[in-house]
Amino acid sequence: DVKVTQSSRYLVKRTGEKVFLECVQDMDHENMFWYRQDPGLGLRLIYFSYDVKMKEKGDIPEGYSVSREKKERFSLILESASTNQTSMYLCASHIWAGGYNEQFFGPGTRLTVL
Amino acid sequence: SQQGEEDPQALSIQEGENATMNCSYKTSINNLQWYRQNSGRGLVHLILIRSNEREKHSGRLRVTLDTSKKSSSLLITASRAADTASYFCATDAGGNNRLAFGKGNQVVVIP
Numbered sequence: 001d002v003k004v005t006q007s008s009r010y011l012v013k014r015t016g017e018k019v020f021l022e023c024v025q026d027m028d029h030e031n032m033f034w035y036r037q038d039p040g041l042g043l044r045l046i047y048f049s050y051d052v053k054m055k056e057k058g059d060i061p062e063g064y065s066v067s068r069e070k071k072e073r074f075s076l077i078l079e080s081a082s083t084n085q086t087s088m089y090l091c092a093s094h095i096w097a098g099g100y101n102e103q104f105f106g107p108g109t110r111l112t113v114l
Numbered sequence: 115s116q117q118g119e120e121d122p123q124a125l126s127i128q129e130g131e132n133a134t135m136n137c138s139y140k141t142s143i144n145n146l147q148w149y150r151q152n153s154g155r156g157l158v159h160l161i162l163i164r165s166n167e168r169e170k171h172s173g174r175l176r177v178t179l180d181t182s183k184k185s186s187s188l189l190i191t192a193s194r195a196a197d198t199a200s201y202f203c204a205t206d207a208g209g210n211n212r213l214a215f216g217k218g219n220q221v222v223v224i225p
Contacts, residue, residue: 004156031211042202042217043157050211058212090156094211101206102147103213105156 003027004106006091012112019078021109023091030095032074033103034058034066037088049074081113124220133190135219137203138183144208146179148188151200151218160188160201193223 007022023032033048035058045058047066055066063085067075074093078085088110092103127133137146145164149157163170163179163186170177176189190197200220204213 033212035215040217043215045212048212092157096211100162101145101211101213102159102162103157103204105149105158107156108154110154 004091004093004104006089006106006109008109009107010110010112012114013078013081014114015082017078017081017113019081019111019113021076021078021089021091021111023074023076023093023106024072025074025093025104026072027093027095027104028071029093029104030071031093032068033092033094034064034074034076035090035092036060036085037090037108043090046076081111083113085111086113087111124222126222126224127193129193129195129223129225131193133193133197133221133223135188135201135221137186137188137216139186139203139205139214140184141207143181143205145206146177146186147204147206147213148175148177148186149202149204149215151202153199157202190221193221195223195225197221198223 004025013019031050034046035043037043044060046064047058049055049068065077088108090108091106094103147162148160151157161172161177163177174191179186200218202215202218204215
């Protein structure tokens with residue numbers, strides 16, 4: 001089974017802090033994604049990566065950056081956390097195989113910025 | 115970008131009943147997928163239907179796709195308390211590995 005893990009389930013940070021959210025997958029997937037999930041807004045794509053050191057902006061990249069130094073690890077960085085970044089953050093990975101592109105999700109990190 | 119959008123309903127049903135939820139989208143797609151999310155957890159892939167398919171079954175799940183109406187439905191038959199979750203549709207318009215997720219549809223199955 002594909003396993004996607006995220007470094008923390010719950011995280012509390014203060015405004016202005018630099019925050020790192022880590023995601024690791026163990027199935028050699030090329031593509032990895034970071035979403036945030038907010039009530040009434042569903043999942044919104046922040047950034048994605050289709051290869052090591054490659055990244056693409058999603059729909060809401062402002063205030064975030066990412067790092068992919070190794071294939072299995074995709075990090076989301078909040079350079080200076082703000083209260084409007086309080087949210088559930090979901091990481092996903094996928095590989096294109098035989099026309100199927102289902103995404104495999106981690107358990108999520110619930111971040112609260114005070 | 116392509117957006118899947120479910121009927122924004124919170125559905126509450128008795129155990130054993132069927133649950134139906136719908137999803138509409140705006141542009142052409144390669145496939146449409148349904149995911150389940152249990153409270154406070156990540157999403158789990160349930161079923162994928164390709165644009166050239168009209169209906170697909172997987173266990174107690176039945177998904178339909180009407181590309182002329184740009185809509186899909188997910189039916190869960192003989193619901194169980196463990197089916198209590200949020201259900202999301204996601205569309206793949208092709209070309210960039212991205213999926214566009216809807217806002218989700220909460221289902222509560224009462225034992």
